[in-house]
Amino acid sequence: MTHAHTLGFPRMGAHRELKFALESFWRGDSTEAQLRDTGRTLRQRHWALQREAGLAQVAVGDFAWYDTTLTLAATLGALPARFGFDAKRLTLSQYFELARGRADQPAMEMTKWFDTNYHYLVPELSADTAFDGGVDWLFDEVDEALAQGLSPKPVILGPISFLWLSKVHGAQSAASAGLDRLSLLPRLVQAYRRILAGLQQRGVQWVQVDEPVLCLDLPADWLAAFQPAYDELATPGLKLLLATYFDTAADHAVLAAQLPVQGFHIDLVRAPQQLDAWLAALPPQAVLSVGVVDGRNIWRSDLGRILAWLQPLQARLGARLWIAPSCSLLHVPVTLDHEVKLDAEVRSWLAFATEKLGELKVLSQGLRDGVDSVAEALQANAQALAARRASGRVTNPVVQKRLQRITADMAQRHSPFVQRQAAQREALQLPPLPTTTIGSFPQTSEIRQARAAWRRGELSATDYLQRMRAEIEAVVRKQENLGLDVLVHGEAERNDMVEYFGEQLWGYAFTDNGWVQSYGSRCVKPPVLYGDVFRPEAMTVETTRYAQSLTERHMKGMLTGPVTMLQWSFVRDDQPRDVTALQLALAIRDEVSDLEQAGIRIVQIDEPAFREGLPLRRTEWPRYLDWAVHAFKVSACSVRDDTQIHTHMCYSEFNDILPAIAALDADVITIETSRSAMELLDGFGAFDYPNEIGPGVYDIHSPRVPSVDAMVRLLQRAAEVIPAERLWVNPDCGLKTRGWPETEAALGNMVQAAQRLRQAGR
Ligand code: GLN
Ligand code: ZN
Numbered sequence: 001m002t003h004a005h006t007l008g009f010p011r012m013g014a015h016r017e018l019k020f021a022l023e024s025f026w027r028g029d030s031t032e033a034q035l036r037d038t039g040r041t042l043r044q045r046h047w048a049l050q051r052e053a054g055l056a057q058v059a060v061g062d063f064a065w066y067d068t069t070l071t072l073a074a075t076l077g078a079l080p081a082r083f084g085f086d087a088k089r090l091t092l093s094q095y096f097e098l099a100r101g102r103a104d105q106p107a108m109e110m111t112k113w114f115d116t117n118y119h120y121l122v123p124e125l126s127a128d129t130a131f132d133g134g135v136d137w138l139f140d141e142v143d144e145a146l147a148q149g150l151s152p153k154p155v156i157l158g159p160i161s162f163l164w165l166s167k168v169h170g171a172q173s174a175a176s177a178g179l180d181r182l183s184l185l186p187r188l189v190q191a192y193r194r195i196l197a198g199l200q201q202r203g204v205q206w207v208q209v210d211e212p213v214l215c216l217d218l219p220a221d222w223l224a225a226f227q228p229a230y231d232e233l234a235t236p237g238l239k240l241l242l243a244t245y246f247d248t249a250a251d252h253a254v255l256a257a258q259l260p261v262q263g264f265h266i267d268l269v270r271a272p273q274q275l276d277a278w279l280a281a282l283p284p285q286a287v288l289s290v291g292v293v294d295g296r297n298i299w300r301s302d303l304g305r306i307l308a309w310l311q312p313l314q315a316r317l318g319a320r321l322w323i324a325p326s327c328s329l330l331h332v333p334v335t336l337d338h339e340v341k342l343d344a345e346v347r348s349w350l351a352f353a354t355e356k357l358g359e360l361k362v363l364s365q366g367l368r369d370g371v372d373s374v375a376e377a378l379q380a381n382a383q384a385l386a387a388r389r390a391s392g393r394v395t396n397p398v399v400q401k402r403l404q405r406i407t408a409d410m411a412q413r414h415s416p417f418v419q420r421q422a423a424q425r426e427a428l429q430l431p432p433l434p435t436t437t438i439g440s441f442p443q444t445s446e447i448r449q450a451r452a453a454w455r456r457g458e459l460s461a462t463d464y465l466q467r468m469r470a471e472i473e474a475v476v477r478k479q480e481n482l483g484l485d486v487l488v489h490g491e492a493e494r495n496d497m498v499e500y501f502g503e504q505l506w507g508y509a510f511t512d513n514g515w516v517q518s519y520g521s522r523c524v525k526p527p528v529l530y531g532d533v534f535r536p537e538a539m540t541v542e543t544t545r546y547a548q549s550l551t552e553r554h555m556k557g558m559l560t561g562p563v564t565m566l567q568w569s570f571v572r573d574d575q576p577r578d579v580t581a582l583q584l585a586l587a588i589r590d591e592v593s594d595l596e597q598a599g600i601r602i603v604q605i606d607e608p609a610f611r612e613g614l615p616l617r618r619t620e621w622p623r624y625l626d627w628a629v630h631a632f633k634v635s636a637c638s639v640r641d642d643t644q645i646h647t648h649m650c651y652s653e654f655n656d657i658l659p660a661i662a663a664l665d666a667d668v669i670t671i672e673t674s675r676s677a678m679e680l681l682d683g684f685g686a687f688d689y690p691n692e693i694g695p696g697v698y699d700i701h702s703p704r705v706p707s708v709d710a711m712v713r714l715l716q717r718a719a720e721v722i723p724a725e726r727l728w729v730n731p732d733c734g735l736k737t738r739g740w741p742e743t744e745a746a747l748g749n750m751v752q753a754a755q756r757l758r759q760a761g762r
Pocket of ligand 2: 438608648649650672732733734
């Protein structure tokens with residue numbers, strides 16, 4: 001049977017068992033033994049699923065108590081020295097301290113895994129990182145699989161990717177200053193050698209070594225590092241499968257083919273065009289694992305088409321052809337089995353991780369025994385796909401017609417910024433350095449409980465509405481008392497900034513259990529965008545109008561932008577992303593107009609995910625930025641000159657996309673700066689950002705209340721690079737996860753800081 005395998009499986013469990021076990025352990029409600037038990041049960045359950053799907057090998061090492069990169073750092077002996085831990089004797093509690101911080105040490109930094117919404121912990125290396133080995137957890141898991149009579153295929157991030165994704169810590173110390181990470185490679189590779197030797201001793205045959213950095217624009221010295229590193233890794237008796245994913249690695253196929261590895265995995269869902277380059281470079285004995293089932297999205301595969309396409313490939317490669325999902329299945333939910341409320345029609349179009357294993361099984365059988373042997377499965381698959389194509393719910397003629405009628409004018413404000421700025425000053429009458437917040441206020445447990453009760457039908461819609469209105473009134477009064485200039489309604493009614501809008505739009509469906517790990521125990525449940533997006537009625541107007549009615553000050557309308565809606569949903573694979581973004585933009589555009597009609601003078605369109613949509617390859621950036629900017633502008637540009645459009649962005653470095661941010665032409669951008677305030681401001685200053693800007697003056701991710709002085713200093717520094725007339729004063733992100741006491745204290749100080757500077761400026 002054609003060798004089918006998976007690059008990894010979601011570790012959380014179909015009911016997020018790992019999440020609950022972790023959180024219970026962290027609270028001290030359960031023992032380490034109980035936690036370990038849950039982990040073991042989940043691993044074994046997931047291996048059993050792989051076995052049932054006929055996979056000859058099961059993925060091992062894709063499990064982690066928090067994050068696989070952190071576990072790898074602990075395995076290699078590459079832990080941050082500042083914690084003072086011995087990697088060889090690392091306890092589970094210490095492992096969690098690395099991930100979550102402790103009283104005297106902040107947690108290790110966390111950042112997005114390539115272009116996914118999974119976050120890994122960034123290894124902190126220094127000139128004296130020993131790489132002298134650490135925990136044996138991988139070996140234990142291999143033993144566990146062997147004890148089950150399974151054939152384990154360990155999965156491990158390769159040395160070049162590990163190093164590329166790391167950072168040098170303590171760069172201020174003499175030893176680490178200017179340290180070139182590549183200089184650590186020889187020592188790092190020795191640590192890998194020991195791991196591979198240990199796996200070989202256990203009788204492991206294949207190890208999957210992931211080098212997703214081969215899909216990035218890697219500098220030449222990093223590319224050159226592959227050969228010497230892999231020469232060291234060659235281990236007699238052990239075969240290595242070098243895995244790439246998330247984009248094409250075609251330009252490095254020749255380089256890869258020279259490495260002493262026995263196989264390659266490539267992502268043919270994201271980058272089908274790379275096959276020829278790999279076939280041309282493939283050494284005569286090497287395995288080629290083709291990723292043909294989408295590991296990043298939740299649609300059923302077109303099995304008939306894939307099979308027809310695989311057959312000639314099999315004729316050519318024989319047993320050297322392996323099939324797999326495009327990447328680890330970590331990025332999709334576990335199973336459709338527990339989807340009961342999910343729309344039955346939409347459900348029939350989907351495949352989650354378990355169903356994707358089933359697809360591999362059909363493909364593999366079809367390749368071995370011929371198409372007829374799987375005729376039934378293929379027919380069911382074809383029917384589901386045909387039903388999806390033919391469904392009246394996918395295509396909406398009204399939306400199609402509007403798409404065709406989008407003109408350049410619709411993506412352009414009526415007047416240039418300076419003119420709008422004058423009109424807005426006149427209309428809004430705000431003080432210099434106006435103060436505002438990013439939108440949400442603390443989502444207290446009472447708010448969440450009220451929503452849950454309403455959803456369960458235990459609280460009537462009227463009662464729920466009253467509760468939300470009471471909450472809005474309370475936050476309006478608080479903001480007035482604090483002395484804020486531009487108010488928000490607080491977003492109490494929103495569970496999530498994408499889900500809230502998705503639920504009111506046609507074309508979106510919601511899963512019951514479609515959880516995907518975001519980081520640690522945190523999971524997200526991206527909605528499923530399956531059809532043309534249509535806004536049947538206004539979504540936020542009543543709430544915003546009500547909030548405005550409570551105050552003389554300006555109430556800022558609060559919307560999620562098209563790029564973020566797209567980025568945080570599972571989106572259609574039957575039309576390009578830019579078309580879906582444009583449909584979302586039209587829906588938001590109508591909402592913006594309705595808010596304006598209702599007398600709202602300031603509307604914020606949040607785009608926190610704007611940067612994370614960037615393709616991995618820089619050559620693809622301009623195209624993405626073009627359509628993303630266009631979509632945003634279509635959503636924002638219907639309004640009069642004196643209606644002020646804000647946008648908000650967070651979580652990332654923006655300096656390399658400043659021209660695109662300026663091209664959004666929002667009147668005001670509020671932006672996260674907490675990680676590196678000066679770096680960001682320097683960027684905006686050097687670029688000469690033309691419109692108004694509110695650099696976050698305090699980090700909402702921490703409960704610490706910043707002093708007035710600290711915020712004054714930050715604003716003064718900001719005023720050195722951006723003229724004070726164009727500066728706003730605000731926190732760096734929404735306050736949803738904060739408690740009220742620190743929120744009020746911090747905002748009180750923030751308002752004072754603005755007042756002090758206004759007086760100084762007079
Ligand atoms: N308006 C949103 C909020 O305040 C913005 C969230 C975000 O930036 N991620 O919660
Ligand atoms: Zn934010």
